[in-house]
Amino acid sequence: MLNNDLRVFTGNANPELARKICEELGITLGQALVSTFSDGEIRVEIGENVRGRDVFLIQPTSPPVNQHLMELLIMIDAVKRASARRITAVIPYFGYARQDRKVAPRVPISAKLVADLLTTAGADRILTMDLHVGQIQGFFDIPVDNLYGSPVMIPYIHENFKNDLVIVSPDAGGVARARAYAKRLGASLGLIDKRRDAPGKAKAMHLIGDVLGKDVVIMDDIVDTGGTLAEAAKVILGHGALSVNACCTHAVLSGPAVSRISESALKNLVVTDTIRLSDAAQKCPKIVQLSVARTFARAILNIHREESISSLFEIHF
16 A cells, blocks of 8 residues: 555656556646746646655656756755655656766766756655666765666567567667677677767667678667667668667657658667657657556655665566
């Protein structure tokens, strides 16, 4: 049984996921007004008592990133000033995660700045999924639980790809993730040697690994403009693969991404609902969306009960 001091609220980034999570928990989504004043300033009003409650605020910082981030910060401040006992920011997709280090002189580490903003606003805990790099957890001085999309993705891959399978990382940074998937699925491992010419633009140069006569799944955490996946699929098919699919946890799908995916050699792109899909993405026949609502609901329940969440990393198929 749930204690009656659990409250779940959401901003405007992904209310559909929040409602699914509440359905899994068997509770009603909390009442909160999150809108804007006429001058564009964000207006937040929590519509029920949260004094002494365990509050979870569900808000991925997906595009428009700054709008959704400010909504989350102001919601945190609102429930803190309303005397919530504990505030957990549930951020299924953590924006700014790709700005996690200095890659050139005189550039910021924006992921650290966002971590500081969340902590200063009053968050007591962070719950997220598939951080771009795990080291971001160290940017926080509060507990961070980083869930994985693999308990949802791996059973899907196991069920839908029965032939000789190769898991391919689209760049060197994702090799550890691809290796973990390959090991769990008993598949081979491949790597795309990628050269990035400018932010948001990439060109796949060379394939490392044997894909001849095999089905290939490209594994990544984020699909943004879709350029990397489209180019990688072309290279992989050029090396004799039977088919090329992709699995990415976070479907940012900005700019020309949907059209690129539609026109690419990819058979399917499998994503989760950490980010709400645009109308165009929902209509794209190549994009398949899986829900992570149950995973987040179980994590919220265990955090609320002060229980371990390590069981959420177990995969069954």
